[in-house]
Amino acid sequence: MVNSVLVINGPNLNLLGTREPEIYGATTLSDIEAITRTHAEALKLDVSFYQSNVEGELVDAIQGAKGTYDGIILNAAAYTHTSIALMDAIKATGVPTIEVHLSNVFAREPFRHHSYISPAAEGVICGFGAQGYILALDALAEIMKK
Ligand code: CA2
Numbered sequence: 001m002v003n004s005v006l007v008i009n010g011p012n013l014n015l016l017g018t019r020e021p022e023i024y025g026a027t028t029l030s031d032i033e034a035i036t037r038t039h040a041e042a043l044k045l046d047v048s049f050y051q052s053n054v055e056g057e058l059v060d061a062i063q064g065a066k067g068t069y070d071g072i073i074l075n076a077a078a079y080t081h082t083s084i085a086l087m088d089a090i091k092a093t094g095v096p097t098i099e100v101h102l103s104n105v106f107a108r109e110p111f112r113h114h115s116y117i118s119p120a121a122e123g124v125i126c127g128f129g130a131q132g133y134i135l136a137l138d139a140l141a142e143i144m145k146k
Contacts, residue, residue: 007048058076059089062074099124104126
């Protein structure tokens with residue numbers, strides 16, 4: 001059976017590549033989807049993508065992953081630092097989740113140093129740009145082997 005992964009991106013990540021390239025680079029969300037799809041194929045994983053700017057819709061996507069997906073890659077963007085609802089959804093769903101950030105949040109403003117997602121995640125990858133999604137796929141592939 002082929003394992004499947006849901007990649008969830010949060011608010012404003014739809015704007016990637018169009019603004020603040022000095023922080024987030026010139027890569028668009030479509031570029032990230034393309035490289036992630038290519039790597040998922042090499043790992044023989046099915047992959048789906050979802051982006052929303054709405055917190056409740058992100059909660060629905062996480063809840064909906066139960067029974068359909070074997071792993072989640074989540075860049076919750078600014079909700080990382082505010083959302084108890086997303087943390088609760090990950091814990092309730094029980095689907096192994098890797099937290100990803102494009103930027104090194106620990107080298108940025110102090111309010112980005114705390115994450116509500118991390119306590120519910122299997123692990124955290126930050127500071128490697130789009131490559132972080134590839135690293136997260138590798139991590140999930142290892143987890144799924146166990
Ligand atoms: O580094 C990351 O991936 C973040 O999750 C990105 C979030 C930020 O709030 C987190 O602290 C770290 C922001 C995403 C906003 O993306 C934009 C892209 C282009 C233009 C403006 C914002």
